[in-house]
Amino acid sequence: MPRWSPGAQDRLVQSALDLFDEQGYDQTNVAEIAARAGVTERTYYRHFTDKREVLFGTFGDLTEQLSTAVTAAPEDASALRAAQVGLTTLAEALGDQPRDRARQRSRVLAATASLRERELLKMEAWTSAVASALRGRDVPDDIAQIAAATAIGAFQVAFRRWTGPGRAPGLVKCLDEAFSQARSL
Amino acid sequence: MPRWSPGAQDRLVQSALDLFDEQGYDQTNVAEIAARAGVTERTYYRHFTDKREVLFGTFGDLTEQLSTAVTAAPEDASALRAAQVGLTTLAEALGDQPRDRARQRSRVLAATASLRERELLKMEAWTSAVASALRGRDVPDDIAQIAAATAIGAFQVAFRRWTGPGRAPGLVKCLDEAFSQARSL
Structure with missing residues (x-):
């Protein structure tokens, strides 16, 4: 060996x-x-x-990719659009893994309270990363925080749909649809 | 004694x-x-x-008030509007406490990791309660989840503004403004 x-x-x-x-x-x-x-x-x-x-090993890298992509979004992008650009890079990275593995991870998390807490902390860190990158684009603080919360909410919905039962499309497509839904609220 | x-x-x-x-x-x-x-x-x-x-004693009662208010929102209210009605009842209840006490609680939470995790679980439980009450109003699942995430995001922004430095208006007013910002994203 x-x-x-x-x-x-x-x-x-x-x-x-x-x-x-x-x-x-x-x-x-x-x-x-x-x-x-x-x-x-x-x-x-x-x-x-x-x-x-x-279960969380790539988390630091992904957070950095997220920030970088929000910062690099087109200059004229709205706060929500820039957040979407960032989360699309995550969806591309995470959507690359086999869907069954993502499903397995979700199942393990759902069954273990301490892992769910760690996942919540991860989501909070992503929300902060998006809000902070938006502030770097001169988005006012309150708008940056609300746009970040909405964007992470859309990401979670997309991820749940992608890993849920039934035949969802790819993760990037699920994310696009979730952002359309967020815009139509 | x-x-x-x-x-x-x-x-x-x-x-x-x-x-x-x-x-x-x-x-x-x-x-x-x-x-x-x-x-x-x-x-x-x-x-x-x-x-x-x-630090979390009234949480169960508040969650129930939240669900009840979302369910009882006017029949023609949109998903986001019904969520706002629910969170306004929380803002009324929490905005009643002295602002200094709310500030003190935020300070204690910020200083203690295990309390921050408990607070995140509370926010997740509120998000689930809103989404579940919206589904009870026949809102489709994905829309219910995104509306709930946006609404809780708006609530957190309002609460942070209310307890932050400077002279913010009352919590209900801060919440109204945060929802306006959410709608204009």
């Missing part, structure tokens, strides 16, 4: 999701996740700081 | 806020809160299940 191999991170995520889904998050430990992925515990900790982070 | 006296609950909330604010949430225990309020610990536990609940 190699100490490190390409794709180890991806295998660790999939092994963790499978184990959490099969036997529960609290009943699973890092040693089991590493074993199923065919790597050592040491390799696990090279990729993730703790057991929870295997 | 009477074992129970009218207004004990209110005195407990104020004593807790003062102690949390002065010496920190983690450094304060229920015995100190009770002593400062002039009641026994037993009285404290008649009003609140634990130390944290002194």
